[in-house]
Amino acid sequence: MSEADHAKLGAFLQRAPYVRFLGMRAELAGDEMTAILPFSPHLVGNTTIPALHGGVIGGFLEMTALAQLWVTQGSGKLAKTIDVTIEYLRPGRAMTTYARADLRKVGRRVANVHVEAWQEARSHPVAALRGHFLLAGD
Amino acid sequence: MSEPSEPRFPGGAAQVGQHMTTSVPQAAALGMTLVSVGEAKGCMAVPWREDLVGDPDTGVIAGGVVTSLLDHTCGLAISAAAKGQMFGTATLDLRIDYMRPAAPRAGVTAEAHCYKLTRSVAFVRAQAWDADPADPIATVQAAFMMSPRSA
Numbered sequence: 001m002s003e004a005d006h007a008k009l010g011a012f013l014q015r016a017p018y019v020r021f022l023g024m025r026a027e028l029a030g031d032e033m034t035a036i037l038p039f040s041p042h043l044v045g046n047t048t049i050p051a052l053h054g055g056v057i058g059g060f061l062e063m064t065a066l067a068q069l070w071v072t073q074g075s076g077k078l079a080k081t082i083d084v085t086i087e088y089l090r091p092g093r094a095m096t097t098y099a100r101a102d103l104r105k106v107g108r109r110v111a112n113v114h115v116e117a118w119q120e121a122r123s124h125p126v127a128a129l130r131g132h133f134l135l136a137g138d
Numbered sequence: 139m140s141e142p143s144e145p146r147f148p149g150g151a152a153q154v155g156q157h158m159t160t161s162v163p164q165a166a167a168l169g170m171t172l173v174s175v176g177e178a179k180g181c182m183a184v185p186w187r188e189d190l191v192g193d194p195d196t197g198v199i200a201g202g203v204v205t206s207l208l209d210h211t212c213g214l215a216i217s218a219a220a221k222g223q224m225f226g227t228a229t230l231d232l233r234i235d236y237m238r239p240a241a242p243r244a245g246v247t248a249e250a251h252c253y254k255l256t257r258s259v260a261f262v263r264a265q266a267w268d269a270d271p272a273d274p275i276a277t278v279q280a281a282f283m284m285s286p287r288s289a
């Protein structure tokens with residue numbers, strides 16, 4: 001990952017109001033981007049546990065996929081989500097959540113992306129997303 | 139069928155719906171509103187707001203907002219199917235197909251139908267639209283685990 005990639009990621013995080021609504025951040029280390037969602041009370045969907053809202057986890061996973069595509073593609077345009085399947089594995093507790101995206105296939109028009117989110121340990125994921133994204137420019 | 143001793147939400151599914159929009163922090167933060175509750179069905183909406191936009195180039199509401207709305211509306215449909223009985227739900231999976239982006243500066247409405255409810259699992263279909271239910275922006279297929287909860 002280059003200086004340019006850091007700048008692109010910074011631009012992505014700055015531009016979308018919904019990223020700021022979530023309070024999502026991201027870091028680049030080597031060739032890996034890690035998205036970070038610090039806990040905030042407005043993200044809670046179940047006050048009894050308490051647990052993050054399923055939609056928040058889904059939105060965070062989708063934004064992680066879009067951020068990874070944004071940095072890798074560098075077209076300056078956002079890819080469009082075609083479909084996503086979100087699998088919930090454990091409750092998202094009231095703590096920081098992390099996610100990494102794996103671009104399984106980036107074709108000319110469509111990308112297949114897998115994203116996994118975890119909290120305390122990467123080996124214990126809380127949720128996963130698989131999705132197809134229409135690349136910018138198509 | 140539920141046992142008479144099982145706790146129930148006093149006002150039924152409509153009251154559950156009100157509770158879901160005002161007492162769940164994420165729903166309140168999104169400004170979610172209850173539209174209607176029917177037979178195993180629920181309908182909710184999120185009005186457009188500047189800070190919920192996913193792509194400032196288009197002004198379209200973010201996919202994550204639609205995901206929260208759809209997940210929440212599925213929960214309401216399950217409440218309606220359970221006829222006010224108290225329970226906890228945990229989303230197993232949610233498959234969302236995006237037909238088209240919502241119109242710029244448009245709010246989103248979602249309707250969900252819990253078409254099968256067993257003691258353990260609820261199966262739900264839902265769709266979301268901006269202006270016309272016959273022209274959806276997204277469709278959903280989801281499964282939820284059910285767990286009994288005391289009042």
